[in-house]
Amino acid sequence: MRHSKPAYRMLVLTDHLIHKAYDSLYPFLVHLHQHQAGIEVEVASRANPANLPFFEELKPDRIYTTLVGRHFNQQGAQLSLSESRKRVVGLADFDLVLLRLPRPLSQPLFEMLMQQVEAQRLVNYPAGILRTGTKAFLTEIAQLCPPLQLCYSTEEILSFAKNFPIVLKPLHEAGGRGILKIEQDEVWEGQHHQPLQAYLPELHTRAGQGYLAMKYLKxxxxxxxxxxxxxxxxxxxxxxxxxxxxxxxxxxxxxxxxxxxxxxxxxxxxxxxxxxxxxxxxxxxxxxxxxxxxxxxxxxxxxxSCPGGLYPAELLAGKPYTLHAANEFANYITQHIAPK
Structure with a gap:
């Protein structure tokens, strides 16, 4: 049952053109809209040209949004998110801002958000995304991980590889791009491999950008x-x-x-x-x-920043995972955020 007047107004910042099929954001937001806490949800996409003043020029009072209703879905939302010009709002109008922005992440946008919105009203908090969303952060919780080490030179890489076969993950790449395996004096990149000695000049060039080296698991x-x-x-x-x-x-x-x-x-x-x-x-x-x-x-x-796969997991398991996630997030909102 919905409140006649919403208790909370929530703004969601995303980029709908990068959403994959069965993106979890849509059912998640519908469940939030239907939650008894009374949450009115509006979505602004950085792919909407009308939102250029907000996302690129950093104007906090020029946001064009689409209102989430019970029929909000990925297919139907494409046009409205691309062309929405009916609801112009500002950051100050909302009790909560939810970030669902894929990489590349905009540090100027993050800084503007942190200046304009109280920390507890920003989820996830931009400074926290930048700090904990890196491969390097795993070194702070190394007890949960396989043996690992940050490497910025071929010397560090080769020293670590003396202990066991290793995987090298570039610090500034995602989606499996640029990952290498070093095993028994061979370097593997995808299904292609070559002698380590022959690859050393290329490794030397890449190493300066940094790798997270991790023991290869059998x-x-x-x-x-x-x-x-x-x-x-x-x-x-x-x-x-x-x-x-x-x-x-x-x-x-x-x-x-x-x-x-x-x-x-x-x-x-x-x-x-x-x-x-x-x-x-x-x-x-x-x-x-x-x-x-x-x-x-x-x-x-x-x-x-954008953990994906929740709705596909729901379809695989036949369990209401997006509903569970929305209920827990609504619990967080009611426990930690006071309506304005």
Whole structure:
């Protein structure tokens, strides 16, 4: 049952043209709209040319939005998000701003948001996204991860690779791009490999940008599991399986997903991660795990800017994951944010 007058007004900032099929944002926002807490949800897309003054010129009172209703869906929202000019609003009109912006992230936009909106009314908090959304942040929670090290030179890389086969993840790339494996004096990039000695000049060129070096795990074929967390609660999980005969476990590179549950080790990880991330203003996040060589899952990645896959996980499992996530987020709103 909806309130006759909404108790909260929430603005969602996104880029709808980058949304993948079955994007989780749409059902999540519909559930929030229908929640008994009385949350009116408006969405502004940076892909709408009318929003150029806000997203690019940083004018906080020039935002064109689309109002979320019970029929708000990905297909129907495309036109309205692209051309919305009926509702012009400002940041000050809202009780809460939810960021759902994919990379590249705009630091000037983040700085403007932090100047204009109180910290507790920004989810996830921009400074927290920039700090905890990097591969380097994993070194602060290394106890949850495979052996790892930040490397900025070939010397550091080769020294770390003396211990075991390693994977190198570029600090400033995503989606599996630029990942290398070094094993037995061979360098693998995708399914192609060459002698390490021959690759050293290229490695020297790339190393200056920084790599997160991580022990290569032999049981990678058992999949990369994504765990979804909202307001400190695990709300869903999905297991992404790599293509056959590959050493990489990244759905962006192929493979398929199956229904899954968070295991005891992953629930314990969430209990460690959630308070630490909440200190940085991170309320909605996902984290990925791989099977360690000892049969226990270990942390491989955290996504705090745009954790995807919740609705596809719901379809796989036949469980209302987006509803669970919306309920937990509504709990966060009512517990921590006072209506203006």
């Amino acid at each position: 049981r990678v074929s058992e999949g990369d599991k994504r765990i979804f967390v909202v307001n400190g609660k695990v709300v869903a999980a999905a297991l992404r399986l790599p293509p056959p005969n590959t050493w990489m476990c990244n759905v962006a590179m192929g493979g398929n997903a199956v229904a899954a549950e968070a295991d005891e080790d992953e629930m314990a990880m969430a209990q460690v991660l959630s308070p630490l991330l909440k200190q940085n203003g991170i309320i909605i996040y996902g984290f990925d795990t791989l099977m360690g060589d000892d049969g226990h899952r270990v942390l491989s990645e955290i996504n705090v």
